[in-house]
Amino acid sequence: MSPGKTKGIGPYLLIAPAGLLLAVFLVLPYLNIGVMSFRVPGQGTPYGEGFTLVNYARFFADSFYIWQVVNTLWIGFLTTAICLVIGFPVAWQLTRPNMRFRGLAYGLVLSPLLVGIVIRSYGWTILLGNNGLINRTLTNMGLIDSPLPLMYNALGIIIALVHVFLPFMILPIMNGIQGIDPSLEAAARSLGASRTTAFRRIVLPLSMPGIQAGCILVFVLSLSAYVTPSLIGGLKVKTMAVTVVDALIDTFQWPFGSALALMLSVTGAVIVVIFGRMTRMKWKVA
Amino acid sequence: MTEVSIEKLTKSYGNARAVNAISMKIAEGEFISLLGPSGCGKTTTLKMIAGFEDVTEGAIRFDGQDVVNTPAEKRDIGMVFQNYALFPHMTVEQNLAFGLEMRKVPKPQMRERIAKVLDMVQLKGYEARYPRQLSGGQQQRVALGRALVIEPKILLLDEPLANLDAKLREEMRVFIRDLQRRVGITTVYVTHDQAEAMTMSDRVVVMFGGRIAQIGSPTDIYERPENHEVAEFVGQVNLVQAKVESVGEGTATVTSPLGDFTLPTKISVKPGNMVSLALRPEAIELSKATEGQPAATVLASYYSGALMDYRLKLDNGDELHAQTFPVNRFAEGDRVALHAPAERFWLVGVSK
Amino acid sequence: MSRPFLTGYCLLIYAFLLAPILVVVGASFNAGAFLTFPPQGLSFRWYITFFNNEVFMRAIRTSLWVAFVTMIISGVIGTMAALFHVLHARRSKDVVRIAMLAPLLLPEVLTAISLLFFVYAIGIGTQNMVGMIIGHVLITLPFVFINVSASLESFDPSWDMAARSLGAPKLVRFRRIMLPMIKSGVIGGCLFAFIISFDIFTISFMLKGVGTSTLPIQLFDYLRTNFTPEAAAVSTVSIVLTLTVVIISEKVLGLRIHRF
Ligand SMILES: Nc1ncnc2c1ncn2[C@@H]1O[C@H](COP(=O)(O)OP(=O)(O)OP(=O)(O)O)[C@@H](O)[C@H]1O
Ligand SMILES: [Mg+2]
Numbered sequence: 001m002s003p004g005k006t007k008g009i010g011p012y013l014l015i016a017p018a019g020l021l022l023a024v025f026l027v028l029p030y031l032n033i034g035v036m037s038f039r040v041p042g043q044g045t046p047y048g049e050g051f052t053l054v055n056y057a058r059f060f061a062d063s064f065y066i067w068q069v070v071n072t073l074w075i076g077f078l079t080t081a082i083c084l085v086i087g088f089p090v091a092w093q094l095t096r097p098n099m100r101f102r103g104l105a106y107g108l109v110l111s112p113l114l115v116g117i118v119i120r121s122y123g124w125t126i127l128l129g130n131n132g133l134i135n136r137t138l139t140n141m142g143l144i145d146s147p148l149p150l151m152y153n154a155l156g157i158i159i160a161l162v163h164v165f166l167p168f169m170i171l172p173i174m175n176g177i178q179g180i181d182p183s184l185e186a187a188a189r190s191l192g193a194s195r196t197t198a199f200r201r202i203v204l205p206l207s208m209p210g211i212q213a214g215c216i217l218v219f220v221l222s223l224s225a226y227v228t229p230s231l232i233g234g235l236k237v238k239t240m241a242v243t244v245v246d247a248l249i250d251t252f253q254w255p256f257g258s259a260l261a262l263m264l265s266v267t268g269a270v271i272v273v274i275f276g277r278m279t280r281m282k283w284k285v286a
Numbered sequence: 287m288t289e290v291s292i293e294k295l296t297k298s299y300g301n302a303r304a305v306n307a308i309s310m311k312i313a314e315g316e317f318i319s320l321l322g323p324s325g326c327g328k329t330t331t332l333k334m335i336a337g338f339e340d341v342t343e344g345a346i347r348f349d350g351q352d353v354v355n356t357p358a359e360k361r362d363i364g365m366v367f368q369n370y371a372l373f374p375h376m377t378v379e380q381n382l383a384f385g386l387e388m389r390k391v392p393k394p395q396m397r398e399r400i401a402k403v404l405d406m407v408q409l410k411g412y413e414a415r416y417p418r419q420l421s422g423g424q425q426q427r428v429a430l431g432r433a434l435v436i437e438p439k440i441l442l443l444d445e446p447l448a449n450l451d452a453k454l455r456e457e458m459r460v461f462i463r464d465l466q467r468r469v470g471i472t473t474v475y476v477t478h479d480q481a482e483a484m485t486m487s488d489r490v491v492v493m494f495g496g497r498i499a500q501i502g503s504p505t506d507i508y509e510r511p512e513n514h515e516v517a518e519f520v521g522q523v524n525l526v527q528a529k530v531e532s533v534g535e536g537t538a539t540v541t542s543p544l545g546d547f548t549l550p551t552k553i554s555v556k557p558g559n560m561v562s563l564a565l566r567p568e569a570i571e572l573s574k575a576t577e578g579q580p581a582a583t584v585l586a587s588y589y590s591g592a593l594m595d596y597r598l599k600l601d602n603g604d605e606l607h608a609q610t611f612p613v614n615r616f617a618e619g620d621r622v623a624l625h626a627p628a629e630r631f632w633l634v635g636v637s638k
Numbered sequence: 639m640s641r642p643f644l645t646g647y648c649l650l651i652y653a654f655l656l657a658p659i660l661v662v663v664g665a666s667f668n669a670g671a672f673l674t675f676p677p678q679g680l681s682f683r684w685y686i687t688f689f690n691n692e693v694f695m696r697a698i699r700t701s702l703w704v705a706f707v708t709m710i711i712s713g714v715i716g717t718m719a720a721l722f723h724v725l726h727a728r729r730s731k732d733v734v735r736i737a738m739l740a741p742l743l744l745p746e747v748l749t750a751i752s753l754l755f756f757v758y759a760i761g762i763g764t765q766n767m768v769g770m771i772i773g774h775v776l777i778t779l780p781f782v783f784i785n786v787s788a789s790l791e792s793f794d795p796s797w798d799m800a801a802r803s804l805g806a807p808k809l810v811r812f813r814r815i816m817l818p819m820i821k822s823g824v825i826g827g828c829l830f831a832f833i834i835s836f837d838i839f840t841i842s843f844m845l846k847g848v849g850t851s852t853l854p855i856q857l858f859d860y861l862r863t864n865f866t867p868e869a870a871a872v873s874t875v876s877i878v879l880t881l882t883v884v885i886i887s888e889k890v891l892g893l894r895i896h897r898f
Binding site: 105221 | 656715718738743747758772775836862877
Binding site: 389 | 797799801804805814818819
């Protein structure tokens with residue numbers, strides 16, 4: 001419905017700046033990085049003359065990189081699964097009509113989003129470090145002799161990632177549940193379904209789009225997370241994103257870095273698509 | 287005051303014609319209703335008159351001047367929307383002032399005109415309220431006031447009463463009609479409620495599927511509908527099989543279970559044709575069955591306060607619906623005699 | 639799950655969500671030279687160190703400046719796009735929506751890397767902040783778009799038609815009817831863009847020029863080698879800045895910001 005229906009190019013002027021910006025500074029760069037991954041590695045320069053498949057060959061030849069991709073995917077998968085398991089009850093509770101302190105609770109869920117990712121990861125280093133709050137407390141209580149290995153490993157990365165991305169799981173699920181007509185649940189109950197059955201047969205299926213959106217969001221975000229793995233994992237455990245960024249920033253291997261980044265992204269995208277198919281829901285963004 | 291004439295007005299969406307070559311003339315100060323079922327093109331017609339919808343073909347003239355290419359904001363119309371469309375961030379007074387500001391009416395005059403209109407729509411003292419602080423009926427009157435205060439050439443209303451409850455709806459009908467008479471403004475009123483159209487309008491335009499089925503006074507439409515679709519849309523109707531015996535000059539003589547009649551007819555018939563004899567339920571009077579009168583058996587009766595509804599069965603098996611004042615009541619199974627004045631019958635197309 | 643059990647469970651999660659933030663704030667008041675527990679007394683010494691640290695202060699100014707410029711550009715472009723999307727797009731509606739949300743759906747690392755190569759390819763380079771700001775605009779655009787679209791969705795087209803029938807030309811209708819109605823969406827979207835931009839890391843990290851560190855980058859660099867509570871003081875100030883913007887928008891302006 002177009003109020004003040006206008007003919008001609010008028011309306012298109014509204015979308016032109018955004019369209020131009022996205023075309024020039026998103027689409028072109030993405031095409032460019034695709035091209036970059038086929039360039040010849042440079043000697044002293046970021047890249048050399050001509051095109052080659054050598055970057056991809058190097059990736060597939062070295063099980064180190066393949067394992068790193070697998071490892072990164074595994075961390076992403078666990079992060080997503082944990083986020084879902086601990087996020088759903090929170091989202092569910094936040095949508096209960098008679099919940100008290102809803103505003104406060106909602107604020108708490110959102111609070112991590114308002115604090116920069118560096119700060120949040122920093123908070124986790126304070127908590128998880130060998131001299132961190134948790135290990136210190138446990139030692140002081142005499143429960144452990146040597147510090148538990150909470151940081152510089154996949155466990156620490158996953159704990160911090162779950163924290164960082166949990167809101168991205170809770171919010172879409174909340175949106176999903178809120179979109180469900182409450183009378184549907186009541187109708188199911190009136191037809192003789194128990195509270196649990198009504199939840200399982202009505203609420204859960206109907207909140208699938210929200211769950212799906214949340215899972216995809218968290219998975220994609222964890223694959224490409226850089227700050228958290230790099231601060232928590234240190235030099236010991238590296239995810240693919242960290243390796244890629246280091247390859248580009250520290251060693252200026254642009255073509256190879258591009259190939260690595262694309263391999264990770266493509267694998268991630270394939271998994272997302274398969275997941276989408278499996279959960280048989282329409283691709284729906286929040 | 288403005289006379290509106292519409293010629294072969296058409297609106298197509300792709301291949302579908304929402305409005306199909308309709309023509310009508312609306313006299314100065316006339317109150318005309320567009321009546322028809324949902325989706326028949328009433329709103330589309332109104333929007334084309336207002337200028338919110340492009341015209342695919344045809345002409346719209348205000349006082350002889352074609353306005354098809356005039357943008358809505360220059361057409362000088364007053365429009366009342368179904369949801370009122372009051373500006374939520376403006377008070378009643380600001381809502382009323384908006385159109386006057388657009389016309390650069392000087393402040394003192396503006397205040398005068400707003401006061402006059404507020405008086406007219408009986409909302410004195412509500413100037414500073416916001417729309418959300420008003421009841422549905424009050425919002426309705428603000429919308430009316432806002433459309434009238436600019437003293438437009440024509441007033442257009444699209445189902446303005448649809449969101450009100452039944453009682454308020456009847457009050458507002460009278461209110462709008464009286465106001466329109468007093469102001470004397472040419473008015474086009476869209477509704478799918480036949481009672482509304484009947485009570486308010488000088489003339490009713492009945493539309494089906496983008497076409498005009500009939501234009502006429504409420505009496506014409508109700509008592510002499512040109513086909514059974516119109517007849518059924520504007521009220522309940524009984525259709526009884528009849529056989530044409532002879533044909534005269536614009537008349538036909540028919541025999542039917544309800545008796546023999548010679549009736550004026552607009553449809554062309556030949557002797558021996560089967561036609562339908564139409565009769566409104568409330569045209570039927572019932573009495574105790576006597577010899578020589580067409581009779582029927584009461585199948586069921588329903589009491590609705592002011593009226594009694596009867597479902598009757600003729601001896602040939604046809605069913606009839608009758609509506610009478612509850613003076614003589616009849617029970618299920620009673621035999622009753624049917625009386626109906628010949629002028630309440632009319633003939634419609636060949637029956638199935 | 640029974641109600642009390644669910645409540646308890648959720649409280650645990652809330653504690654989990656708050657823990658690292660509280661720890662940072664707590665650590666910033668530590669009087670000792672290192673992050674030790676329990677803290678060796680309370681003091682503001684790390685705040686004083688921070689306020690005297692020109693590197694951090696410059697980073698904060700850069701961050702505020704970048705966030706401000708980003709907010710303005712994103713605000714204007716995003717609002718225009720939302721106007722098109724809700725009011726004019728018909729067949730292109732889904733395409734426009736997906737395109738506008740794309741920066742949110744694409745991995746930020748990949749966007750950052752692509753953009754880095756691209757600014758070099760077209761000669762903008764990273765000598766100035768142009769590339770970085772373009773990146774920030776890309777990332778924040780969806781948030782402005784979502785907020786303005788949401789407020790436009792509740793804009794009733796018949797308001798516009800009513801104003802037209804009363805004789806209001808296009809610009810007057812935009813200024814007097816449309817703008818007041820979507821104001822909260824625009825302001826909310828802009829403030830959110832500001833907050834997001836203030837916290838953006840990866841884009842800034844890849845596209846930062848020489849001597850144009852933003853606060854998150856400076857903090858990150860610092861944390862790779864230092865463990866003093868100064869970082870906690872910096873973080874706390876940053877949290878307070880963000881919180882101020884949120885409180886201004888939600889309490890003073892009475893806005894409800896749409897995050898999704
Ligand atoms: N923008 C549009 N695009 C395509 N078809 C449309 C459009 N607007 C209306 N139509 C079609 O035109 C026809 C007439 O619509 P219109 O709104 O005029 O009906 P109406 O008589 O006002 O009905 P109602 O009583 O339900 O309001 C309908 O079949 C409708 O589906
Ligand atoms: Mg309509």
